[in-house]
Amino acid sequence: MLPSKDQNLSRRRFLQASSATSAAVLSAGVWSSRGHAESNSANEQLNIACIGTANRALNDINGVTSESIVALCDVDSRFLDVQAKRFPDAKTYADYREMLDESEGKVDAVVIGITDHHHAPATIRAIEKKMHVYCEKPLTHTVEEARIVTEAARQAGVATQMGTQIHATDNYRRVVEIVRSGAIGDVNEVHVWVGKGWGAKDAPSGNDPAPAYLDWDLWLGPAAERPYIDGQYHPAQWRRWWDFGQGTLGDMACHYMDLPFWALGLTSPTRVAAAGPPVHAEACPQGLKVNYEFPAIENRGPVRLTWYDGNLTPRTVSGIDVPGSGVMFVGSEGKMFANYGSYKLYPEQKYASFTPPPKTIADSIGHHAEWIRACKTGEPTTCNFDYAGPLTESVLLGNVAFRAGKPIEWDAAKLQVIGNEQANGLVGKEYRPGWEVRALETVS
Template structure:
C-alpha cells in the first residue's frame, strides 16, 4: 500500500465485533451474520461519468461517500447525481482519506488506469467493481487475480452481458445437447481497431482544458502532450490507453463461448484478413482498418478443439441462409455485432454485442414452445447489483469475479497482441511468456514513477 496506516477500517471493526460476540463462524465468515447485510454500503466512484452512469441507479440505494474524477466536466455527471459525495480529482487521495469507511469501489476509468485504481482499493481490503477489459496488459490481470485472494475481497468485472438471461439460455441449450458439438464460433463487431493507424500519426500539443488534470489522467502511462483526440473519448483507439475494438467489445461477445463452452486459454491466435463475408450480408464494404482474428482452442475433456473467429470494423462471417431471411429489425442488430456458435445439431445466433435476444436458427418455434429446463444458475441482477449482494453476504461471489474475468481478459489481450505485432501468438499461460520472445514486451509495460502497484505479488 502506498500509504501505511494503523487505523481500523469499518469492515475490520465489524468483524471484530462479531468475533467478540461469537458470531464469526469457524473457518470463515458466516454469511448469515454479515453485519453489512442490512446496512447501506459505503461506496466510492473512481470515474464519475461515461460508463459510470450505469452504476448510478443501484448506487442510489446505497451511500456514495466520495467521487474522484480528473475531469470536472465528465465527472460533473456523477457529482450532480450524488451531491452529498465528497469530490476529488486524485483517487489516491480519496482512498487515503476514506478507505477505513468504504465497502466498495467502482472503477470506471480508461483502460490504462483500471489496474492501479483497482489494486489500490483491493490492498486496502475494499471490494471492487471494475469495467471491462479488466486491465491493459496480462501482468496486471494476473496480479489482480492474485490480489483478490491475498486480500480476500469480493470482485467483479463490468461485462454486463455475462448476467443477461440470454447468456443463461444459451448455456441451457448447450448443456441440454440442443446445439451439439461446436467446432466453430464466429463473433463480430462494427467497432474498428484504429490503434495501429493512429500509432503512425503525430498528435501535436494542444492547450490543456482548465477543467482537466492531464497529468492525473495519464496516470501510469508514459507522459505525452495533451491532444483532444485522446481525451475524453478517443483514448480507446490509442495503444497507450486503450485496446481497440477487441478490447472494447471482446469481453462482452467472446464471453459467450468462453462461459458457455468453458474455453480455457487458446493454443494460438493470429490474423487472417482474407476472411470477410460482409458483402454477402448486405453488400456493404468494411472499414479499411477492419480485421479478422483467429483463435485456436485445444480440445478439453469431452469438448473437441474449436476455432473462434473475431471480425471487426464491419467485417462479418458467412451466415447460414436462414440468417439472410431474418426480419429487417434482426438484421439491423446483426450488422452491429453478435455471436454465432455453429454446432452439428443446431446453430446459436446472438445479435448485438451482448446476448440480449439469442435464438437457435433451426426449429426455433418448436424449441420456444417446449423450452429446456433452466439448469444454469441465474444471477441476482447486473454486475453492480451482484457485487453489492456479494459484499452484503446475500450471495457467495459474483459470476464474473476475477477468477473468471482474468482469463477472459487475457484472451482478449492476446488478440490485441496479434494485431499489434502481426505475428502468430503462441502463449504459455503458466509462465506468462510467448514462444516468440519478441512478444514478451507486451506482457507488462513500464509505468511512470509513483504509479507502481502490485510489484512482486506474482
C-alpha cells in the same frame, strides 16, 4: 518493446508467489472494512467510492445508489461537479491514489469506470486496502495486469465483478443452457463479430493547452507523457490508441466472447493468430480478425474461436446472413446465432418446434446487485475476477498476436509467449513512476 530484466524478474516472482498461495486463499472469507469476514448484513449499506463520474461510469454509479456514495473521483471537474451536487456528502478527489489512501478503513468498496489504462492501477490499490472492487471491462489494459489483479483479489478475499452487464440478462443465460444441453451437438467452432471500429490510420498530431477543467497529467497516469490535443483522447476517443485502450477488441470482446466462454467453459487459448492492417506503433487497427485455439477439456473437444471487428466484420457467417454483431455456435447437429437480446437455431426447419431445456441458471438479481450482495454476504458474482481475469487475458492476447505480427503459442501457466520475446514484451508494459501495478507480496 522488449521486456526489461526487471520486468522478467518481477513476472517470475509473481508466478512463484501466486503458485504458492493460490491453494491457501481459495477458501478465504470476504473482508469488510467493518472488521471481519462476511460482517456486512444484507440490510447494511456499503460505503462506496466511485472512480469516474461520467459516461459508462455514470451508469455504474446509478447501479449502486442503493448504497452510500461517500467518495467521488474524476480528473475532469465538469463531470465531478455534477455528481458532487447529486451526492453532497461525498468527498471529492481528482487523484484516486489520494482517495484510496484517505479512504482506507472507511470505504468498503470501489467502483471503477475510467479509461482502460487506469483499470489495473486503481484496482490493485483498492485490493491492497482490502476494498471490494467493481471494474469496467476489459478488466485491465494488459494480459499481465489481468493475472496480477485476479491473483490479488483471490488473496485478499474481496468481492469482485467485471462490468459485463449483458452477462446478467435472461437471453445470455438461456443461450448458455441451450448450448450446454447439446441441442446443436458438440460445438468445436465459434464465430464472434462486432460491426464497430475503434481504430485509426495514424497518430494524432498537435499540442494544445489542456483545459482548466482537466488535470491532463492525472489523466495520463501510468502512460508516457504526451501533449494534450483538443478533440482527441479525452473524453471519447482514447480507445483508438494503444497507450490508453485496446481498440474494438478491448472494448467489445469481453461482452461478446463472454457468451462462448461461459457456455463452453473456455479458459486460456494455446495459440492465437491475428490479421489486419499494417501494425501501427500508436494506433489500434480499424479492422481485426483473430483466430483463437482453445484446448479440449474433459467434457468437450478443442474449440476454434474466430473474432472479427471493424471493416473486417463479415456479412455471412457459416453460410448464414447475419446482422452487424453477434455470436454463431457451430455444432455437429446444428448452429445457433445469438446476440444481446435474442437467439435463433439453424436449420430453421429442423428447429421449428424446438423447446428450450429447463432452466439451470438462476435469473440474475441485476449485475450491480450481484456485486453488492457479494460484498455483503461473500456469495460470488458470476463475473468475478476468477472468471473475468482469464476472459480478459484471452481477449487481449488477440492484440498481442496482432502487434507481434505473427501467430503466438501461449503458455498460460508461465504467463508467457513461447519462443517470442517481442510478443512477450507486449504481455506487460512499463509505467510512469508512482503508477506501477505489482502483485501482492503476502496474504494479509
